Amino acid sequence: MEFKQVLQQAMLGLYNGAFYAILSLGLAVIFGLLNIINFAHGALYMLGAFVALIGLTLLGGWLGSPDLAIGYWASLIVAPVVVGLLGVVIERTMLRRLYQFDHLYGLLLTFGIALVIQGLFTQFFNTSGEPYPGIPPVLQGATDLGFMIFPKYRLWVVSVSLAVCLGTWFMIERTQLGAYLRAGTEKPDVVRAFGINVPLMITLTYAFGVGLAALAGVLAVGTVQPSPVMGAEMIIKVFAIVVIGGMGSIIGSVATGFLLGMVEGVTKVIYPEAADVVIFVLMAIVLLLRPAGLFGKE
């Protein structure tokens, strides 16, 4: 085993880690502020990829003018907004009724929502998915990192992910809005007494969390076929990462997201057969030693 090869795999792992980080960040925000274990996250990630795909390939035809197609750059904004609006609908019509009950009800409801969304897309797009032809030329091709040739697109995704994660952390931990959010979940009555609209804040938080999932979906179309099952495969690992990082911990989910992406990457060279389970093995170990997760509060 050469050091260079390990470095290469870690770099590839960092790319997968970028997705783990954005997705687990969304889950952490939603769990931290709403106490909902959002199992629909994988389906909403898939939906983000499909908004990009439909926007580029089908929308122009539906509206009768090819100029109305939504390209890749616009999708980075449009997909999170569209999925975020769907999040508003889900929160207002369904999730809201469950806050008073156990976590389990939210988990079951969101799992059901995921199955419905996935089923609908399978009906129309089938399980193999479709190619996404819209990656801008500027992101195509590769660049020499010294120890490996690395596709530009992957560098772009890693940087977007880092920026989004840092931005979110900053917003929640270091701004007044974040302070309201954190206070609103701890003591909603007190915050309401200050004249702040807590239910609206919660709705927007959910929309923001699922918007993050949709953004990850758009980023994924560069390397993975948009397919109705893409989220179902991803979500289980992401949940393991959230548990390792500590449920609801923002910094924990981002750090473990990137870290475990790299661990998984290196495992792929050292012992490829274990690459799929290494995250779950780590989860078991962490739960034994630190039940609240690496960054969780006891």
Added chain:
Amino acid sequence: MKKTVICGLVAALCASAALPATAADGAKISDGVVRIGVLTDMSGVYAQVGGKGSVIAAQMAVDEVGGKVLGMPVEIVSADHQNKVDIATATARQWIDTQKVDMITELLNSGVGIAVQKLASEKKRITINTGAGSTALTNKECTPYGIHYAYDVFALAKGVAAEVIKDGGKDWTFITADYAFGQSLEANARAQIEKNGGTVKGSVKHPLNTADFSSYLLQAQATGAHVIALANAGGDFTNAVKQAKEFGVVGGGRSLVGLLIFITDIKALGLDAAQGLKFTEGYYWDYDAQTRKFGEAFMKRAGSMPTMSQAGVYSAVKNYLKAVEKAGTDDADAVRAVLGEMTINDEVIRNGKLRADGRLVHDMYLAQVKEPKASKGAWDLEQILRVIPGEQAYQPLAESTCTLVKK
């Protein structure tokens, strides 16, 4: 699932009600109806290869004979096996025991195929497997009533290995899906590569349903082999090809070979990413006037061109009904005997002969994915380079380990 149970109960009630009236002329057709079960993956990774399309294909074959054979109605039942052996065998058992299903087809997925073929044979029912690849079906696991149609991993590997080595691709490495099908595909390809004077430099196994292949591709590239063979299917195959392009793995004397490619995979990938891939195919809609006739009729009903598995279902049902007609009964022994004597030539299968081990030997095709500029329509995706006659494409009967083969 529930729907099939209800349909089954209704069908069983109708059948028992109708029995006294038809008992006289239907004596040769058990319970007065010929029932064909399409057992397939309706919702999982292979749903697009078979699924609803296969039910449509079976129905097309039934409609062609006016829905009747020997004056008795023919019915299609279908169910989703979810790629799970327990669900598949439970469904097959219920179909045979309570719904009097006479033949089961498609069976996409090797694990499911082997289990159902065994169960059906114990109950003297014919299975015509068009969807699974494993050669075990006609070797160790062969049965007197199990028929393997359309393709198998031996034929897939043989055609393409010989061709690629002839073109100078002598050293190979594998990226293999880590389960029964992938391993069997790799083993068959290795044997063919060595037989043709090539060498295998390495192999890396990946779990089923992998989204990121970059690591495996770089490992394959590091072996220095000129040919990287993908022993996987469906979504795994499409993601691997897409990322091979991203990392520039192909080019500079290095090429990618897909060992199992369905037309729907090419459609899903797009010609940009898939162009130039060579592979073995069992049916292509645009081969000649006859294949076009079925392909276009299927397109009208299903909205896509048929895969070799879906086309196989059509041909299997059609020829099964022909054999029932000829035998004058739906008794499994009699029908299997007639099928063994027939030469199958239709819109899908060319020069088909059914052997004692259950293998349907027929012409296969060496195909190549077209360049985008050579494609004239949405489904104009493949170019057939040459025909591989059945005897050359499939494992010779003498090498079969099936106990039914006289040695």
